[in-house]
Amino acid sequence: MRLRLPENPEGTPHGDYLLNEDYSFSTSTVHYDSEVDEFYLHAVMEQELDVDSPEKAEDSNVLGVDCNVDDHIGVTSTGAFIGNADYLNHQRREFEKRRASLQQTGTRSSHLTFQRIGDRFGRWSEDYLHQCSKAIVEEAHRHGCTHIALENLEQIRERISDEKKFQQWAFNALQTMVEYKAEEYGIIVETVKPQYTSQQCSKCGCTLEENRDGQHFECLDCSYTANADYNAAKNVARKLAFKLQQGQKSPAGGAFCQYALQSGIMTVSDTSVSSDTPVSG
Numbered sequence: 626m627r628l629r630l631p632e633n634p635e636g637t638p639h640g641d642y643l644l645n646e647d648y649s650f651s652t653s654t655v656h657y658d659s660e661v662d663e664f665y666l667h668a669v670m671e672q673e674l675d676v677d678s679p680e681k682a683e684d685s686n687v688l689g690v691d692c693n694v695d696d697h698i699g700v701t702s703t704g705a706f707i708g709n710a711d712y713l714n715h716q717r718r719e720f721e722k723r724r725a726s727l728q729q730t731g732t733r734s735s736h737l738t739f740q741r742i743g744d745r746f747g748r749w750s751e752d753y754l755h756q757c758s759k760a761i762v763e764e765a766h767r768h769g770c771t772h773i774a775l776e777n778l779e780q781i782r783e784r785i786s787d788e789k790k791f792q793q794w795a796f797n798a799l800q801t802m803v804e805y806k807a808e809e810y811g812i813i814v815e816t817v818k819p820q821y822t823s824q825q826c827s828k829c830g831c832t833l834e835e836n837r838d839g840q841h842f843e844c845l846d847c848s849y850t851a852n853a854d855y856n857a858a859k860n861v862a863r864k865l866a867f868k869l870q871q872g873q874k875s876p877a878g879g880a881f882c883q884y885a886l887q888s889g890i891m892t893v894s895d896t897s898v899s900s901d902t903p904v905s906g
Contacts, residue, residue: 685771685772685866685869685883686768686769686770686771686772686883686884686885687702687770687771687772687773687774687862687865687866687869687883687884687885688701688702688703688761688764688765688768688770688772688773688774688862688884688885689701689702689774689858689859689860689861689862689863689864689865689884689885690702690761690773690774690775690803690858690861691776691822691854691855691857691858691861692775692776692796692799693710693854694710694714695710695711695714696709696710696711696840696854697709697710697854698710698713698754698757698795698799699757699760699761699799700852700854700855700857700858701761701764701765701858701885702855702858702859702861702862702884702885702886702887703764703768703885703886703887704855704886704887705760705761705764706854707757707760707761707764708753708754708756708757708760713750713753713795716746716749716750717746717750720746750795751798754795754798754799754802755802757799757802758799758802758803758806759802759806761773761803762803762806762807762809762810762812765807765810765812765885766810766812768885769885770812770885771811771812771813772812772813772814772815772865772869773803773807773812773813773814773815774815774816774817774861774862774864774865774866774884775800775803775814775815775816775817775861776816776817776818776819776822776861777816777817777818777819778793778796778797778800778816800814800816815865815868817861817864817865817868818864819861821860822857822860822861822864823837823853823857824836824837825860826842826844826846826847826849826856827849827851827856827857827859827860827863828844828847828849829844829846829847829849831844831845831846831847833845833846837853837856838853839853840852840853840854841853842856855887859884859886862884862885863884863891865884866883866884866891
């Protein structure tokens, strides 16, 4: 078997990882695509990192990420809209239709075709989530974040009413990818409970359920308006910022922690909620 490698490996996964002495082989698998009569080698590389967590709350800067089953896959507290969950779900539904048709046929040929398109969809969806996780980590790195805040997966599952198995896999895969990609930059990934993140106003703290109407958020108390997922991402970031702050043992008291926003950063205290007006940075 001949292994086809890029003529110029610079900027390719082959050059960035396989030929990079900072990485070593972990595991590899071979996949066969009968339509083009080619084999593909998927190699997992690993790197040892020496990452230290920030010791002071004021050294922490959090990027919040709201993950979704509709619209965008992830929305960050800095206002980045990443991926397309509707497109991912559409591709999955098309695959399910094709699979159901092949299963009804029941021939050996249809069975082999079913396996082939299943492998192909699996590779495509995994690659799509890799792109999304990379974009999330790059957004955190670009804003100088030390932490990425995601909602707790177990809590998210309780809110998913449709297509549970696939969505659980997607959330698990995305979070895992974000975690190991973030390690390379020394960024820590932590989870928070998702209660009220969708309905709470990130500006005044009002938690009326009527604040959210689909993708539109309008606080009935202070009239703050925003994209609903962006508002939720800020709440996710704020939760981890408070968690980090409360975990500090500062002898002087009053330790502060920050989270990244679209227009700057927000420094939290025990009484603050949020603001789109940067207070520092």
